[in-house]
Amino acid sequence: MWNKKKLPKLIATDIDGVWTDGGMYYDQLGNEFKRFNTSDSAGVLFCHSLNIPIAIITGENTEIVSRRAEKLNIDYLFQGCTDKLLVVANLCKEINIDLSDVAYIGDDINDIALLKKQGFLLRLKMLLIM
Amino acid sequence: MWNKKKLPKLIATDIDGVWTDGGMYYDQLGNEFKRFNTSDSAGVLFCHSLNIPIAIITGENTEIVSRRAEKLNIDYLFQGCTDKLLVVANLCKEINIDLSDVAYIGDDINDIALLKKQGFLLRLKMLLIM
Amino acid sequence: MWNKKKLPKLIATDIDGVWTDGGMYYDQLGNEFKRFNTSDSAGVLFCHSLNIPIAIITGENTEIVSRRAEKLNIDYLFQGCTDKLLVVANLCKEINIDLSDVAYIGDDINDIALLKKQGFLLRLKMLLIM
Amino acid sequence: MWNKKKLPKLIATDIDGVWTDGGMYYDQLGNEFKRFNTSDSAGVLFCHSLNIPIAIITGENTEIVSRRAEKLNIDYLFQGCTDKLLVVANLCKEINIDLSDVAYIGDDINDIALLKKQGFLLRLKMLLIM
Numbered sequence: 020m021w022n023k024k025k026l027p028k029l030i031a032t033d034i035d036g037v038w039t040d041g042g043m044y045y046d047q048l049g050n051e052f053k054r055f056n057t058s059d060s061a062g063v064l065f066c067h068s069l070n071i072p073i074a075i076i077t078g079e080n081t082e083i084v085s086r087r088a089e090k091l092n093i094d095y096l097f098q099g100c101t102d103k104l105l106v107v108a109n110l111c112k113e114i115n116i117d118l119s120d121v122a123y124i125g126d127d128i129n130d131i132a133l134l135k136k137q138g139f140l141l142r143l144k145m146l147l148i149m
Numbered sequence: 150m151w152n153k154k155k156l157p158k159l160i161a162t163d164i165d166g167v168w169t170d171g172g173m174y175y176d177q178l179g180n181e182f183k184r185f186n187t188s189d190s191a192g193v194l195f196c197h198s199l200n201i202p203i204a205i206i207t208g209e210n211t212e213i214v215s216r217r218a219e220k221l222n223i224d225y226l227f228q229g230c231t232d233k234l235l236v237v238a239n240l241c242k243e244i245n246i247d248l249s250d251v252a253y254i255g256d257d258i259n260d261i262a263l264l265k266k267q268g269f270l271l272r273l274k275m276l277l278i279m
Numbered sequence: 280m281w282n283k284k285k286l287p288k289l290i291a292t293d294i295d296g297v298w299t300d301g302g303m304y305y306d307q308l309g310n311e312f313k314r315f316n317t318s319d320s321a322g323v324l325f326c327h328s329l330n331i332p333i334a335i336i337t338g339e340n341t342e343i344v345s346r347r348a349e350k351l352n353i354d355y356l357f358q359g360c361t362d363k364l365l366v367v368a369n370l371c372k373e374i375n376i377d378l379s380d381v382a383y384i385g386d387d388i389n390d391i392a393l394l395k396k397q398g399f400l401l402r403l404k405m406l407l408i409m
Numbered sequence: 410m411w412n413k414k415k416l417p418k419l420i421a422t423d424i425d426g427v428w429t430d431g432g433m434y435y436d437q438l439g440n441e442f443k444r445f446n447t448s449d450s451a452g453v454l455f456c457h458s459l460n461i462p463i464a465i466i467t468g469e470n471t472e473i474v475s476r477r478a479e480k481l482n483i484d485y486l487f488q489g490c491t492d493k494l495l496v497v498a499n500l501c502k503e504i505n506i507d508l509s510d511v512a513y514i515g516d517d518i519n520d521i522a523l524l525k526k527q528g529f530l531l532r533l534k535m536l537l538i539m
Contacts, residue, residue: 035447043445044174044434045473052182052442055173057165061258083175128451174304182312185303187295191388213305304434312442315433317425321518343435 027122029114030066031107031133034077034084036126053083063091074110076103078129104132157252159244160196161237161263164207164214166256183213193221204240206233208259234262287382289374290326291367291393294337294344296386313343323351334370336363338389364392417512419504420456421497421523424467424474426516443473453481464500466493468519494522 035041038059044052066073074095075088081098088096097106103125111118123133165171168189174182196203204225205218211228218226227236233255241248253263295301298319304312326333334355335348341358348356357366363385371378383393425431428449434442456463464485465478471488478486487496493515501508513523 039447040172041447042430043447043477044442045445045476046442047440047472049472049476050177052174052176055175056171057169057173057257058171064258082177082179086175086179087173127447128454170302180307182304182306185305186301187299187303187387188301194388212307212309216305216309217303300432310437312434312436315435317429317431317433317517324518342437342439346435346439347433 026069027071028116028120029072029074029111029122031074031076031110031121031123033103033125033127033130034075035079037124038075038087051081051083053081053087055087060091063093067092072114074107076100076106078103101129103129107133156199157201158246158250159202159204159241159252161204161206161240161251161253163233163255163257163260164205165209167254168205168217181211181213183211183217185217190221193223197222202244204237206230206236208233231259233259237263286329287331288376288380289332289334289371289382291334291336291370291381291383293363293385293387293390294335295339297384298335298347311341311343313341313347315347320351323353327352332374334367336360336366338363361389363389367393416459417461418506418510419462419464419501419512421464421466421500421511421513423493423515423517423520424465425469427514428465428477441471441473443471443477445477450481453483457482462504464497466490466496468493491519493519497523 032038035043035053038055039053040056042052042054044054046052063073072094074097075084075093076097077084078100079098084098085096087093095110097110100106107121107123108118111121123130125133162168165173165183168185169183172182172184174184176182193203202224204227205214205223206227207214208230209228214228215226217223225240227240230236237251237253238248241251253260255263292298295303295313298315299313300316302312302314304314306312323333332354334357335344335353336357337344338360339358344358345356347353355370357370360366367381367383368378371381383390385393422428425433425443428445429443432442432444434444436442453463462484464487465474465483466487467474468490469488474488475486477483485500487500490496497511497513498508501511513520515523
């Protein structure tokens with residue numbers, strides 16, 4: 020059996036380098052691409068089957084991420100964030116959970132504050148392996 | 150000599166992560182890309198030289214896959230499928246073969262039902278190496 | 280010193296999987312991409328500095344390859360080829376060299392006939408390392 | 410403590426193969442792509458926090474690189490360069506530093522002259538690890 024008491028109540032996640040391979044594809048005409056992975060679709064379904072909502076929190080601000088979030092039914096989307104810890108702290112208040120209930124997934128310098136505060140430290144792929 | 154008695158009578162295959170590297174490339178304008186591989190072209194020719202038809206069965210529904218299927222002369226294309234096992238079972242009836250004659254190639258959670266039912270379990274690249 | 284007597288008099292080369300990573304990128308609108316590598320630019324300059332012309336011979340027929348060939352000042356470009364050996368044999372006659380003077384670079388099933396006939400068997404990256 | 414006396418006074422850098430994976434993505438319509446990496450954003454911030462300016466010097470001439478340079482607040486951008494050493498030497502005069510104060514990052518044949526002249530030889534990722 021899965022021990023629900025030990026599960027996070029929210030998964031908050033960075034995008035670039037976490038949901039993508041870190042690539043920022045630029046073209047000649049002002050367009051931009053990101054490379055997501057089909058496997059994350061199953062990861063999101065798995066979290067939702069455990070009633071764990073997912074929040075995307077990213078410093079960038081692109082239509083790319085909006086569409087991916089919509090496609091995968093992501094629960095919360097915050098773009099253009101400079102203080103990610105503040106964003107997550109506010110969301111925690113709003114949905115009545117504690118910062119220590121959050122599993123944060125990040126890989127960049129502006130993710131460090133959040134990674135230090137959280138109760139869970141893991142990557143989505145690890146979740147899927149369990 | 151190649152033992153035709155042991156060959157599958159149909160190769161049914163998922164697309165994302167099997168014919169592609171799993172990447173879902175999104176741009177800023179609503180366009181999407183997949184990365185296929187030139188080698189699969191020879192794989193399809195090889196199967197067709199053995200009179201084995203190929204069916205693509207995918208949960209997604211894109212022009213991308215339609216074009217790739219057309220380019221490689223894929224025999225059957227089913228997109229937007231939720232119950233892949235049902236789709237393959239119906240196709241088996243239509244072309245008078247048994248589910249155990251099908252080699253199914255898949256890598257995702259919605260491929261598991263089919264992978265358990267089939268008589269053959271292999272990836273296209275393995276076929277090519279033989 | 281470089282022994283010119285042992286050098287090929289023509290480098291003939293496939294494109295997909297040799298000048299690219301094998302990826303065939305398809306989008307939703309009928310557009311297609313290939314991923315070349317910046318290093319081949321130096322490879323071509325190196326061959327030209329030894330007065331070795333380069334011929335691209337590919338089964339595909341795309342604007343992509345035309346542009347890349349033009350960018351790198353490729354000497355001969357043959358697209359949409361079914362019988363690559365015939366194409367190279369004709370070119371050899373035209374420029375008065377023997378098939379055994381050709382170094383052919385290919386990685387696919389339709390490259391085998393040529394790979395068996397030629398006097399040189401090597402990949403461009405090997406040339407660069409020498 | 411960080412020894413400022415040993416730091417370069419300018420980081421000059423090639424683009425293709427250094428800031429990208431070396432890929433030159435071509436499409437059917439004359440458009441082109443490069444794949445940058447989100448991590449270089451932190452690398453630039455890190456250099457700027459040490460008051461080290463960054464100069465991009467590339468033989469290519471694309472809107473792609475202009476946009477990436479603008480996005481990351483790169484200090485100097487030189488495109489379409491044939492003699493990179495001359496470009497850097499002129500920039501050194503302009504900002505009153507010596508060539509031996511420059512850390513140059515390059516990976517191609519036209520980078521060799523610069524790589525031999527400079528006082529520092531390193532890649533951006535190495536800087537980040539320190």
